[in-house]
Amino acid sequence: MKIIDILERIDRRIIYLVLLIVVVLPLIFPSVQSVRVMPPVEKFFNAVDKIPEEKALIMDFDYTPQDMPELEPMGIALLRHAFKKRIKVLALSLYVQPLGLAQRALTQVTEEFNSIAKTNADSVIYGRDYVFLGWQVGPILAMLSMGESITNFYRVDYYGNQTDTLPLMKLIKNYSNVGLVAALSPSDIPKYWVAYAQNRFGINVGAGVTSVSASEFYPYLQTGQFSGLMIGMKGAAEYEEMVESNLKVKGRRKASESLPSITYAHLLIIAFIVIGNISYFIKRRQK
């Protein structure tokens, strides 16, 4: 019984320390953990893969620094997929905070592709292969207005260029030229895309969401309102796996690198929960 008493009085800071060690060690000494791709991510990958040549992928970057570890790897994997398949990308943010992070992901992936490109056709070129529309006031207003005309709503892009002068924007007028919206968001924004853009204009929507909000998004996948769903770091790792194995695109896989830490941390927390419950029942019996 002494052990139970000790465990009951254990300082929470010791638990933090143990958790820290369990998370840090797999990062310093990485081990290979196989990634099993689940149907929601596979559906997302296929939805992106099937975007016709004449249509674009809208990538809605809506994550902020506190959600970046989960959602940025999704954005990078999606961009690698799109650029490899020569799918045109319209990037945007419906809130102001994510703008810098969206630019960071775009810069990283374009540099990855351009560093190995041999010709102009192989390169990823701004205005031809992708456009960063930036941000405009009002998420709902943006979703509804883009159904009519994208360049009328986003008159200038993130860098201050007139959007109607960009070659890509001469081809992509509104949602009729868009194959899929990939919404990477920690909030309800993917649901807004369904409610406002999909209901009215019939656009396909895929969602990349944080784990904490995952359970509220599953019903939209089951009803077919989402064409695919990525959840947290695990979902990002699955998409990284699909991009690397199917398209042979090499690059740093930040989410996959983190999986061993997540696994061991989960095992530790399960152990804590089991120990806590055992001690609770033993104490209750004693009383």
Add this chain to the structure above:
Amino acid sequence: MNISSDPWIWISALLSLAIFSFLYRDNPFYRFAEHIFVGVANGWAVTFYWHNILMPSLFNPLFRQGQLLYIIPFAIGMLYLTRFIPRVSWLVRIPIGISMGYYVGASIPADVQAYIIKQTQGTILTSQNFQAWNAGNMGVVWSVILFIGVLCTLSYFYFSKEHKGILGVTSRIGIVFVMIGFGAAFGYTVMARISLLIGRLQFFLGPWLGIIE
């Protein structure tokens, strides 16, 4: 080990450590970092909205380009400030009413369609819904479980009749589904929080200390 010489990386790392120090106990380093964060976030937001909304969308068209029509949104917006003057503070209801009217009008039809009608359709036992699970014959089983789960959970939240008899049984089954939902949400929450910790640790070990790539 290749420690960064970039001062911005150091500032970022030290502020993160200051915030993490709260896990030990409340301390001046934590409060310093917290106040810096609040100040920077507010300062950034004010300047961003000034330069990206008020100037290009209102002040420039109205005062520099002389587009007098913009005086209407300007006047309506200014009514928000009347709440500081008790005698005319009722005027604040005008901009609030306009905003509410716009959002309610835009959202009710869309929300009903997306969140109620489509979700109800997804719950009905049809062959199309069985196939939506991509689980072969098990699709029927999952659809039936979903159907029972939705009905029983709804019955749990029906408070106009005492939970006895049939309603007592269904509401008890409903609470099981609710608890499973809470368990799943908790599991995902753990994954989310651990992921955030990993993100920061990757920053400490990578760009700051150079221990990992």
